[in-house]
Amino acid sequence: MIRFEHVTKIYDQKSRPALDGIDIEINRGDFAFLVGASGSGKSTFLRLVLREDRATRGSVYVAGQNVARIPSWRVPRLRRGIGVVFQDFRLLPNKDVFGNVAFAMQVIGKSRAVIRETVPEVLRTVGLEGKGHRLPGELSGGEQQRVAIARAIVNRPGILLADEPTGNLDPATSVGIMNVLDRINQNGTTVLMATHDDDIVNSMRRRVIELSAGKVIRDEAAGEYTTMIPVINADGTRELQPAARPAAQAIAPFDTEEDDL
Numbered sequence: 390m391i392r393f394e395h396v397t398k399i400y401d402q403k404s405r406p407a408l409d410g411i412d413i414e415i416n417r418g419d420f421a422f423l424v425g426a427s428g429s430g431k432s433t434f435l436r437l438v439l440r441e442d443r444a445t446r447g448s449v450y451v452a453g454q455n456v457a458r459i460p461s462w463r464v465p466r467l468r469r470g471i472g473v474v475f476q477d478f479r480l481l482p483n484k485d486v487f488g489n490v491a492f493a494m495q496v497i498g499k500s501r502a503v504i505r506e507t508v509p510e511v512l513r514t515v516g517l518e519g520k521g522h523r524l525p526g527e528l529s530g531g532e533q534q535r536v537a538i539a540r541a542i543v544n545r546p547g548i549l550l551a552d553e554p555t556g557n558l559d560p561a562t563s564v565g566i567m568n569v570l571d572r573i574n575q576n577g578t579t580v581l582m583a584t585h586d587d588d589i590v591n592s593m594r595r596r597v598i599e600l601s602a603g604k605v606i607r608d609e610a611a612g613e614y615t616t617m618i619p620v621i622n623a624d625g626t627r628e629l630q631p632a633a634r635p636a637a638q639a640i641a642p643f644d645t646e647e648d649d650l
Protein backbone atom coordinates (compact mmCIF):
# COMPACT_ATOMS: atom_id res chain seq x y z
CA MET A 390 0.00 0.00 0.00
CA ILE A 391 2.91 2.31 0.87
CA ARG A 392 6.40 1.49 -0.38
CA PHE A 393 9.60 3.48 0.07
CA GLU A 394 12.52 2.42 -2.12
CA HIS A 395 15.90 3.88 -1.11
CA VAL A 396 14.21 7.13 -0.16
CA THR A 397 16.37 10.07 0.87
CA LYS A 398 15.01 13.52 1.63
CA ILE A 399 17.39 16.43 1.98
CA TYR A 400 15.89 19.80 2.90
CA ASP A 401 19.13 21.61 3.34
CA GLN A 402 22.51 20.55 1.90
CA LYS A 403 24.28 21.69 5.08
CA SER A 404 22.29 19.41 7.40
CA ARG A 405 22.02 15.64 7.53
CA PRO A 406 19.22 14.16 5.41
CA ALA A 407 15.79 14.20 7.08
CA LEU A 408 15.32 10.69 5.62
CA ASP A 409 18.33 8.66 4.64
CA GLY A 410 17.99 5.63 2.34
CA ILE A 411 14.64 4.36 3.62
CA ASP A 412 13.36 0.99 2.37
CA ILE A 413 10.01 0.07 3.84
CA GLU A 414 6.80 -1.59 2.74
CA ILE A 415 3.47 -1.22 4.53
CA ASN A 416 0.89 -3.65 3.25
CA ARG A 417 -2.81 -3.19 2.70
CA GLY A 418 -4.60 -3.61 6.02
CA ASP A 419 -1.50 -3.11 8.19
CA PHE A 420 -1.49 -1.07 11.37
CA ALA A 421 1.97 0.40 11.87
CA PHE A 422 3.47 2.86 14.33
CA LEU A 423 6.18 5.19 13.15
CA VAL A 424 8.21 6.09 16.22
CA GLY A 425 11.41 7.95 16.97
CA ALA A 426 12.73 11.02 18.73
CA SER A 427 11.82 14.53 17.67
CA GLY A 428 13.53 15.29 14.36
CA SER A 429 13.99 11.62 13.41
CA GLY A 430 11.94 12.09 10.22
CA LYS A 431 8.39 10.90 11.03
CA SER A 432 6.55 13.94 9.70
CA THR A 433 8.77 14.02 6.62
CA PHE A 434 7.84 10.38 5.95
CA LEU A 435 4.13 11.23 6.13
CA ARG A 436 4.57 14.33 3.95
CA LEU A 437 6.21 12.23 1.24
CA VAL A 438 3.29 9.77 1.27
CA LEU A 439 0.90 12.70 0.72
CA ARG A 440 3.21 14.22 -1.87
CA GLU A 441 3.32 17.42 0.11
CA ASP A 442 7.01 17.12 -0.57
CA ARG A 443 9.13 15.04 -2.94
CA ALA A 444 11.95 12.63 -2.24
CA THR A 445 15.40 13.92 -3.18
CA ARG A 446 16.39 10.37 -4.19
CA GLY A 447 14.51 7.09 -4.40
CA SER A 448 10.82 6.39 -5.01
CA VAL A 449 7.64 6.51 -2.96
CA TYR A 450 4.76 4.30 -4.10
CA VAL A 451 1.22 4.67 -2.79
CA ALA A 452 -1.32 2.07 -3.90
CA GLY A 453 1.10 1.01 -6.62
CA GLN A 454 1.66 4.49 -8.04
CA ASN A 455 5.00 6.25 -7.99
CA VAL A 456 3.86 9.52 -6.42
CA ALA A 457 6.62 11.55 -8.10
CA ARG A 458 5.13 10.60 -11.47
CA ILE A 459 1.62 11.77 -10.63
CA PRO A 460 0.91 15.03 -12.48
CA SER A 461 0.00 17.95 -10.17
CA TRP A 462 -3.60 18.02 -11.35
CA ARG A 463 -3.98 14.43 -10.15
CA VAL A 464 -2.45 14.93 -6.70
CA PRO A 465 -5.88 15.79 -5.17
CA ARG A 466 -7.07 12.36 -6.29
CA LEU A 467 -4.11 10.70 -4.55
CA ARG A 468 -4.91 12.65 -1.36
CA ARG A 469 -8.56 11.71 -1.53
CA GLY A 470 -7.47 8.13 -0.95
CA ILE A 471 -5.56 9.10 2.20
CA GLY A 472 -7.24 10.33 5.39
CA VAL A 473 -5.09 12.44 7.69
CA VAL A 474 -5.42 13.20 11.40
CA PHE A 475 -3.22 15.66 13.28
CA GLN A 476 -2.35 16.30 16.91
CA ASP A 477 -4.22 19.63 16.91
CA PHE A 478 -7.50 18.36 15.38
CA ARG A 479 -7.79 21.22 12.83
CA LEU A 480 -11.58 21.50 12.91
CA LEU A 481 -13.56 24.37 11.44
CA PRO A 482 -14.60 26.24 14.60
CA ASN A 483 -17.77 27.78 13.16
CA LYS A 484 -19.18 24.54 11.78
CA ASP A 485 -20.84 21.98 13.98
CA VAL A 486 -19.73 18.34 14.16
CA PHE A 487 -22.00 17.32 11.29
CA GLY A 488 -20.82 20.31 9.23
CA ASN A 489 -17.14 19.53 9.79
CA VAL A 490 -17.54 15.97 8.57
CA ALA A 491 -19.98 16.90 5.78
CA PHE A 492 -17.52 19.50 4.49
CA ALA A 493 -15.06 16.77 3.47
CA MET A 494 -17.81 15.26 1.31
CA GLN A 495 -19.06 18.57 -0.08
CA VAL A 496 -15.64 19.55 -1.42
CA ILE A 497 -15.55 16.43 -3.56
CA GLY A 498 -19.06 17.00 -4.86
CA LYS A 499 -21.08 14.36 -2.96
CA SER A 500 -24.82 14.87 -3.09
CA ARG A 501 -26.76 16.18 -0.11
CA ALA A 502 -28.68 12.92 0.11
CA VAL A 503 -25.48 10.86 0.33
CA ILE A 504 -24.01 13.26 2.90
CA ARG A 505 -27.15 13.12 5.04
CA GLU A 506 -26.99 9.34 5.06
CA THR A 507 -23.23 8.86 5.47
CA VAL A 508 -22.27 11.42 8.12
CA PRO A 509 -24.41 9.95 10.93
CA GLU A 510 -23.02 6.49 10.13
CA VAL A 511 -19.45 7.73 10.45
CA LEU A 512 -20.26 9.66 13.63
CA ARG A 513 -21.54 6.39 15.06
CA THR A 514 -18.29 4.64 14.09
CA VAL A 515 -16.24 7.17 16.08
CA GLY A 516 -18.62 7.25 19.06
CA LEU A 517 -20.21 10.64 18.48
CA GLU A 518 -23.76 9.58 17.86
CA GLY A 519 -26.17 12.38 18.79
CA LYS A 520 -23.45 15.05 18.96
CA GLY A 521 -23.77 16.27 15.37
CA HIS A 522 -25.05 19.70 16.36
CA ARG A 523 -22.31 20.57 18.82
CA LEU A 524 -19.67 23.12 17.88
CA PRO A 525 -16.01 22.07 18.31
CA GLY A 526 -15.69 24.50 21.24
CA GLU A 527 -18.40 22.54 23.05
CA LEU A 528 -16.48 19.26 22.83
CA SER A 529 -13.69 17.70 24.90
CA GLY A 530 -10.30 17.19 23.26
CA GLY A 531 -11.01 13.48 22.78
CA GLU A 532 -14.34 14.26 21.13
CA GLN A 533 -12.72 16.82 18.85
CA GLN A 534 -10.21 14.22 17.76
CA ARG A 535 -13.07 11.81 17.04
CA VAL A 536 -14.60 14.46 14.76
CA ALA A 537 -11.25 14.83 13.01
CA ILE A 538 -11.08 11.06 12.54
CA ALA A 539 -14.66 10.96 11.24
CA ARG A 540 -13.77 13.68 8.72
CA ALA A 541 -10.65 11.75 7.69
CA ILE A 542 -12.52 8.49 7.00
CA VAL A 543 -15.85 9.73 5.68
CA ASN A 544 -14.75 9.32 2.05
CA ARG A 545 -13.52 5.79 2.80
CA PRO A 546 -9.79 6.23 2.17
CA GLY A 547 -7.62 3.14 1.83
CA ILE A 548 -5.00 4.72 4.08
CA LEU A 549 -5.27 6.68 7.31
CA LEU A 550 -2.21 8.66 8.40
CA ALA A 551 -2.21 9.92 11.96
CA ASP A 552 0.48 12.35 13.10
CA GLU A 553 0.62 12.27 16.94
CA PRO A 554 -3.18 11.92 17.21
CA THR A 555 -3.02 11.46 20.99
CA GLY A 556 -0.40 14.15 21.57
CA ASN A 557 -2.87 16.60 23.16
CA LEU A 558 -4.91 14.02 25.05
CA ASP A 559 -4.70 12.45 28.49
CA PRO A 560 -3.98 8.70 28.72
CA ALA A 561 -7.57 7.54 29.27
CA THR A 562 -8.87 9.65 26.36
CA SER A 563 -6.02 8.37 24.20
CA VAL A 564 -7.19 4.79 24.81
CA GLY A 565 -10.60 5.71 23.38
CA ILE A 566 -8.96 7.21 20.29
CA MET A 567 -6.80 4.11 19.82
CA ASN A 568 -9.90 1.94 19.98
CA VAL A 569 -11.43 4.02 17.20
CA LEU A 570 -8.28 3.73 15.05
CA ASP A 571 -8.12 0.00 15.74
CA ARG A 572 -11.72 -0.46 14.63
CA ILE A 573 -11.09 1.53 11.44
CA ASN A 574 -8.11 -0.72 10.74
CA GLN A 575 -10.23 -3.83 11.35
CA ASN A 576 -12.59 -2.52 8.68
CA GLY A 577 -9.71 -2.76 6.21
CA THR A 578 -8.07 0.68 6.25
CA THR A 579 -4.28 0.72 6.39
CA VAL A 580 -3.27 2.85 9.39
CA LEU A 581 0.11 4.51 9.85
CA MET A 582 0.49 6.46 13.08
CA ALA A 583 3.47 8.62 14.00
CA THR A 584 3.82 8.88 17.76
CA HIS A 585 6.10 9.51 20.73
CA ASP A 586 3.66 7.81 23.07
CA ASP A 587 5.38 4.66 24.30
CA ASP A 588 2.44 3.65 26.52
CA ILE A 589 0.15 3.53 23.52
CA VAL A 590 2.64 1.61 21.37
CA ASN A 591 3.36 -0.90 24.12
CA SER A 592 -0.34 -1.52 24.77
CA MET A 593 -1.25 -2.09 21.13
CA ARG A 594 1.59 -4.46 20.19
CA ARG A 595 1.35 -3.74 16.47
CA ARG A 596 4.06 -3.21 13.91
CA VAL A 597 6.67 -0.67 15.05
CA ILE A 598 8.95 1.13 12.61
CA GLU A 599 11.54 3.18 14.48
CA LEU A 600 13.42 6.04 12.86
CA SER A 601 16.58 7.60 14.17
CA ALA A 602 18.26 10.49 12.38
CA GLY A 603 16.41 9.64 9.18
CA LYS A 604 17.20 5.90 9.15
CA VAL A 605 15.04 2.89 9.98
CA ILE A 606 16.72 1.36 13.00
CA ARG A 607 13.99 -1.17 13.82
CA ASP A 608 10.97 -2.76 12.17
CA GLU A 609 9.13 -5.30 14.32
CA ALA A 610 5.81 -7.04 13.74
CA ALA A 611 4.46 -6.72 17.29
CA GLY A 612 6.91 -4.30 18.75
CA GLU A 613 7.37 -2.15 21.79
CA TYR A 614 8.82 1.32 22.10
CA THR A 615 10.86 2.73 24.93
CA THR A 616 11.45 6.45 24.78
CA MET A 617 14.92 7.39 25.93
CA ILE A 618 15.83 10.38 28.04
CA PRO A 619 19.27 11.94 28.41
CA VAL A 620 20.81 11.31 31.84
CA ILE A 621 23.89 13.13 33.16
CA ASN A 622 26.18 10.72 35.05
CA ALA A 623 28.18 11.63 38.17
CA ASP A 624 31.30 12.10 36.01
CA GLY A 625 29.43 14.59 33.78
CA THR A 626 29.04 12.22 30.82
CA ARG A 627 25.66 12.09 29.14
CA GLU A 628 23.84 8.94 28.08
CA LEU A 629 20.38 7.87 26.96
CA GLN A 630 18.33 5.70 29.30
CA PRO A 631 14.78 4.39 29.15
CA ALA A 632 12.40 6.93 30.69
CA ALA A 633 11.17 5.80 34.14
CA ARG A 634 7.44 5.47 34.02
CA PRO A 635 5.52 6.36 37.17
CA ALA A 636 2.78 3.83 37.89
CA ALA A 637 0.21 6.64 37.87
CA GLN A 638 0.82 7.11 34.16
CA ALA A 639 0.08 3.52 33.26
CA ILE A 640 -2.97 3.31 31.06
CA ALA A 641 -5.87 0.93 31.11
CA PRO A 642 -5.82 -2.12 28.88
CA PHE A 643 -7.43 -1.67 25.50
CA ASP A 644 -10.55 -3.62 26.24
CA THR A 645 -11.69 -0.96 28.70
CA GLU A 646 -13.16 1.72 26.53
CA GLU A 647 -13.30 5.39 27.37
CA ASP A 648 -17.01 5.20 26.72
CA ASP A 649 -19.37 2.99 24.80
CA LEU A 650 -19.02 3.33 21.05
Ligand SMILES: Nc1ncnc2c1ncn2[C@@H]1O[C@H](COP(=O)(O)OP(=O)(O)OP(=O)(O)O)[C@@H](O)[C@H]1O
Binds near residue numbers: 401425428429431432
Ligand atom coordinates in the same frame (compact mmCIF):
# COMPACT_ATOMS: atom_id res chain seq x y z
N1 LIG B 1 10.71 22.23 5.86
C1 LIG B 1 11.90 21.91 6.36
N2 LIG B 1 13.01 22.56 6.03
C2 LIG B 1 14.23 22.22 6.53
N3 LIG B 1 14.42 21.20 7.40
C3 LIG B 1 13.34 20.51 7.78
C4 LIG B 1 12.02 20.81 7.30
N4 LIG B 1 11.15 19.94 7.86
C5 LIG B 1 11.88 19.14 8.66
N5 LIG B 1 13.19 19.47 8.61
C6 LIG B 1 14.30 18.79 9.32
O1 LIG B 1 14.23 17.40 8.97
C7 LIG B 1 14.48 16.56 10.09
C8 LIG B 1 13.29 15.63 10.31
O2 LIG B 1 12.14 16.40 10.72
P1 LIG B 1 10.69 15.79 10.91
O3 LIG B 1 9.77 16.95 11.15
O4 LIG B 1 10.37 14.88 9.80
O5 LIG B 1 10.91 14.95 12.25
P2 LIG B 1 9.83 14.31 13.25
O6 LIG B 1 10.36 12.96 13.59
O7 LIG B 1 8.48 14.40 12.65
O8 LIG B 1 9.91 15.25 14.51
P3 LIG B 1 8.75 15.64 15.57
O9 LIG B 1 8.49 14.40 16.35
O10 LIG B 1 9.39 16.72 16.38
O11 LIG B 1 7.57 16.12 14.77
C9 LIG B 1 14.76 17.51 11.25
O12 LIG B 1 16.15 17.63 11.37
C10 LIG B 1 14.11 18.80 10.82
O13 LIG B 1 14.79 19.91 11.39
